[in-house]
Amino acid sequence: MHTFKQSPYWLSPSGNGDDYIKTYPSLEKNITADICVIGGGITGVMIAYALVQHGVKVVLVEKETLGSGATGRNTGFILSGTVEHYNRAVTFWGKDKAKRVWKYTQRNHEILKEIIKDEKIYCDYEQNGSLVLAVTEQEGKEVRETYALLSDDGFSCEWLSSKDCAELLNTDFFTGAVRMPQDGGFHPVDFVSNISETLKKQGVSIFEKTPVIDIQSTGMENSLEIHTANGKVDCAMAILATNGYTQNIVPEFKDLIVPVVGQAFVTGPVQKSMFREVIYANFGYEYWRQLPDNRIIVGGFREHAKKQIINFSDQIDLELLDGLHDYFTNIFTEARNVCMTHAWSGIMGFSKDGFPILGATSAYPNLFICGGFTGHGLGFSGAIGFTAAELMVNGFAPDADLFHINRFSQKVRNSI
Numbered sequence: 095m096h097t098f099k100q101s102p103y104w105l106s107p108s109g110n111g112d113d114y115i116k117t118y119p120s121l122e123k124n125i126t127a128d129i130c131v132i133g134g135g136i137t138g139v140m141i142a143y144a145l146v147q148h149g150v151k152v153v154l155v156e157k158e159t160l161g162s163g164a165t166g167r168n169t170g171f172i173l174s175g176t177v178e179h180y181n182r183a184v185t186f187w188g189k190d191k192a193k194r195v196w197k198y199t200q201r202n203h204e205i206l207k208e209i210i211k212d213e214k215i216y217c218d219y220e221q222n223g224s225l226v227l228a229v230t231e232q233e234g235k236e237v238r239e240t241y242a243l244l245s246d247d248g249f250s251c252e253w254l255s256s257k258d259c260a261e262l263l264n265t266d267f268f269t270g271a272v273r274m275p276q277d278g279g280f281h282p283v284d285f286v287s288n289i290s291e292t293l294k295k296q297g298v299s300i301f302e303k304t305p306v307i308d309i310q311s312t313g314m315e316n317s318l319e320i321h322t323a324n325g326k327v328d329c330a331m332a333i334l335a336t337n338g339y340t341q342n343i344v345p346e347f348k349d350l351i352v353p354v355v356g357q358a359f360v361t362g363p364v365q366k367s368m369f370r371e372v373i374y375a376n377f378g379y380e381y382w383r384q385l386p387d388n389r390i391i392v393g394g395f396r397e398h399a400k401k402q403i404i405n406f407s408d409q410i411d412l413e414l415l416d417g418l419h420d421y422f423t424n425i426f427t428e429a430r431n432v433c434m435t436h437a438w439s440g441i442m443g444f445s446k447d448g449f450p451i452l453g454a455t456s457a458y459p460n461l462f463i464c465g466g467f468t469g470h471g472l473g474f475s476g477a478i479g480f481t482a483a484e485l486m487v488n489g490f491a492p493d494a495d496l497f498h499i500n501r502f503s504q505k506v507r508n509s510i
Contacts, residue, residue, distance in 0.1 A: 103360040103436040104283040105166045121301040121325040127153035130320045130327045133335035135165035140479025148487045152298045157305035161286040167440025169393045170279045171372045173473045181239040202477035217284035224277035227268045227375040234269030241272045267425045279372045337465040338443030351443045351466040353404045358393035359437040444468045452497035
């Protein structure tokens with residue numbers, strides 16, 4: 095019998111969250127703005143934060159409560175890179191592009207760290223590094239190759255042999271690892287909650303429980319109407335920071351940003367410190383970290399999911415959850431006698447090629463999309479918030495070409 099709370103840990107009182115308590119009002123009238131940001135996760139608030147630096151009047155609308163989507167349902171990792179190991183990224187996208195993206199994500203971490211410091215945000219931030227663990231001999235070869243390529247390209251990293259992994263983790267399950275000392279983790283909802291207070295002081299209007307029903311052009315140049323149930327936002331530009339939910343507003347993106355369901359759980363505190371770093375294993379399909387109070391948060395197992403139609407439900411797949419729990423506790427027996435206290439599922443947005451998408455839609459050149467983070471939203475959110483803001487305000491931003499939709503085929507681009 096399952097006795098855990100079926101609620102995301104970050105959004106529950108024991109995770110210092112508010113259990114979906116509404117903090118900001120709903121939109122109940124018609125208002126105007128320079129730019130409307132749609133989506134109140136970490137990407138949305140970071141875009142709003144960056145836009146304020148340009149002197150832009152911003153309205154942010156969120157269909158539920160801030161951080162209640164993927165931001166409140168992940169494991170709080172701030173990682174270098176993408177979903178792929180670096181060796182595969184180099185093969186798929188070329189060395190120059192892979193290197194640029196890894197540098198971009200490391201700059202993202204520096205941006206988040208600086209904001210945490212400057213805005214005095216308490217969010218359990220720790221820069222303790224990450225481990226990319228190999229499970230099989232084949233993955234071990236790829237991780238070793240990843241280490242060699244990262245080292246050659248000037249990235250700070252460390253190779254751990256199977257013996258090193260056994261000594262560090264007290265298990266012989268892993269065949270090798272790369273340690274990235276720049277990586278870390280934090281409490282994503284505390285970050286969003288605190289930065290939203292900063293946005294409010296800076297004049298950003300924030301509305302929760304305000305789902306967007308429709309987006310229309312007014313027929314006037316550089317003018318959009320963002321329609322909600324009880325009011326609308328008249329604005330010059332808008333940006334969707336809705337990731338896996340993007341197709342619900344712009345259906346044409348259903349093949350470019352695909353919703354993928356993930357499962358996660360949190361245990362009660364274990365008796366000792368087991369992990370210092372945030373950890374990815376098995377090509378990123380499983381991942382975990384230990385929180386400051388010795389709880390362990392674990393996610394993954396989506397590779398075992400049965401093919402199903404996404405209905406955007408947050409219902410837990412108990413079979414997958416049990417499989418994930420058994421997987422983890424069979425490797426780390428110290429956690430077997432510690433109960434799960436919270437478990438949940440969440441919608442991630444996977445892009446067609448594993449890279450985020452940032453750019454204007456073809457239907458409305460003043461309507462932008464930012465999403466498709468493929469499980470690495472926190473690894474891009476800070477930097478891409480500033481990139482998106484600069485792109486919208488100035489028409490150009492360094493590194494925006496990495497994420498632009500024009501990298502897809504003409505046929506795909508013409509369909510949106």
